[in-house]
Amino acid sequence: MSWNSLTDRQKTLDKSIERCGVKLDNTEVCLRNVMNAIGAKDDEAGFVRKRIEIRLRTAALLGNTDSFISNTERMLDQFEKDEEEWRKKLGF
Numbered sequence: 001m002s003w004n005s006l007t008d009r010q011k012t013l014d015k016s017i018e019r020c021g022v023k024l025d026n027t028e029v030c031l032r033n034v035m036n037a038i039g040a041k042d043d044e045a046g047f048v049r050k051r052i053e054i055r056l057r058t059a060a061l062l063g064n065t066d067s068f069i070s071n072t073e074r075m076l077d078q079f080e081k082d083e084e085e086w087r088k089k090l091g092f
Contacts, residue, residue, distance in 0.1 A: 012038055014051050024052050
Protein backbone atom coordinates (compact mmCIF):
# COMPACT_ATOMS: atom_id res chain seq x y z
CA MET A 1 0.00 0.00 0.00
CA SER A 2 2.02 2.92 -1.29
CA TRP A 3 1.47 6.45 -0.13
CA ASN A 4 0.44 7.58 -3.62
CA SER A 5 -2.33 4.98 -3.78
CA LEU A 6 -3.98 6.19 -0.56
CA THR A 7 -7.06 8.39 -0.62
CA ASP A 8 -6.90 11.83 0.94
CA ARG A 9 -8.91 10.50 3.89
CA GLN A 10 -6.46 7.63 4.40
CA LYS A 11 -3.51 10.02 4.23
CA THR A 12 -5.17 12.23 6.84
CA LEU A 13 -5.82 9.24 9.11
CA ASP A 14 -2.27 7.97 8.65
CA LYS A 15 -0.74 11.32 9.58
CA SER A 16 -3.08 11.56 12.57
CA ILE A 17 -1.92 8.20 13.94
CA GLU A 18 1.56 9.60 14.39
CA ARG A 19 0.30 12.60 16.36
CA CYS A 20 -2.50 10.95 18.36
CA GLY A 21 -0.45 10.42 21.53
CA VAL A 22 -1.46 6.77 21.99
CA LYS A 23 1.35 4.27 22.63
CA LEU A 24 1.02 1.83 19.76
CA ASP A 25 0.77 -1.94 20.14
CA ASN A 26 -1.14 -4.81 18.51
CA THR A 27 -4.10 -4.86 20.89
CA GLU A 28 -7.75 -4.10 20.21
CA VAL A 29 -7.67 -1.56 23.05
CA CYS A 30 -4.90 0.33 21.29
CA LEU A 31 -6.77 0.19 17.99
CA ARG A 32 -9.93 1.59 19.57
CA ASN A 33 -8.00 4.30 21.42
CA VAL A 34 -6.23 5.36 18.23
CA MET A 35 -9.48 5.33 16.25
CA ASN A 36 -11.17 7.50 18.88
CA ALA A 37 -8.21 9.88 19.00
CA ILE A 38 -8.05 10.35 15.22
CA GLY A 39 -11.77 10.28 14.52
CA ALA A 40 -11.73 7.10 12.42
CA LYS A 41 -15.00 5.38 11.60
CA ASP A 42 -15.71 1.70 12.31
CA ASP A 43 -15.34 0.77 8.65
CA GLU A 44 -11.83 2.26 8.67
CA ALA A 45 -10.58 -0.05 11.44
CA GLY A 46 -8.83 -2.40 9.00
CA PHE A 47 -6.88 0.47 7.46
CA VAL A 48 -5.93 1.92 10.85
CA ARG A 49 -4.83 -1.52 12.08
CA LYS A 50 -2.59 -1.99 9.02
CA ARG A 51 -1.00 1.42 9.47
CA ILE A 52 -0.35 0.72 13.17
CA GLU A 53 1.25 -2.61 12.21
CA ILE A 54 3.45 -0.85 9.65
CA ARG A 55 4.63 1.60 12.31
CA LEU A 56 5.35 -1.20 14.79
CA ARG A 57 7.30 -3.22 12.20
CA THR A 58 9.22 -0.11 11.17
CA ALA A 59 10.10 0.69 14.79
CA ALA A 60 11.29 -2.90 15.35
CA LEU A 61 13.36 -2.81 12.17
CA LEU A 62 14.95 0.50 13.16
CA GLY A 63 15.77 -0.93 16.59
CA ASN A 64 17.38 -3.98 15.00
CA THR A 65 19.31 -1.78 12.59
CA ASP A 66 20.56 0.43 15.43
CA SER A 67 21.70 -2.66 17.32
CA PHE A 68 23.46 -4.01 14.24
CA ILE A 69 25.27 -0.71 13.71
CA SER A 70 26.30 -0.51 17.37
CA ASN A 71 27.56 -4.09 17.35
CA THR A 72 29.48 -3.46 14.13
CA GLU A 73 31.08 -0.32 15.59
CA ARG A 74 32.12 -2.24 18.72
CA MET A 75 33.58 -5.03 16.60
CA LEU A 76 35.55 -2.56 14.48
CA ASP A 77 36.83 -0.82 17.62
CA GLN A 78 37.95 -4.18 18.98
CA PHE A 79 39.70 -5.02 15.69
CA GLU A 80 41.55 -1.71 15.86
CA LYS A 81 42.64 -2.40 19.45
CA ASP A 82 43.72 -5.92 18.54
CA GLU A 83 45.66 -4.62 15.55
CA GLU A 84 47.42 -2.04 17.71
CA GLU A 85 48.37 -4.73 20.24
CA TRP A 86 49.79 -6.93 17.48
CA ARG A 87 51.74 -4.00 16.05
CA LYS A 88 53.28 -3.38 19.47
CA LYS A 89 54.07 -7.08 19.97
CA LEU A 90 55.64 -7.37 16.54
CA GLY A 91 57.54 -4.08 16.88
CA PHE A 92 55.85 -2.07 14.16
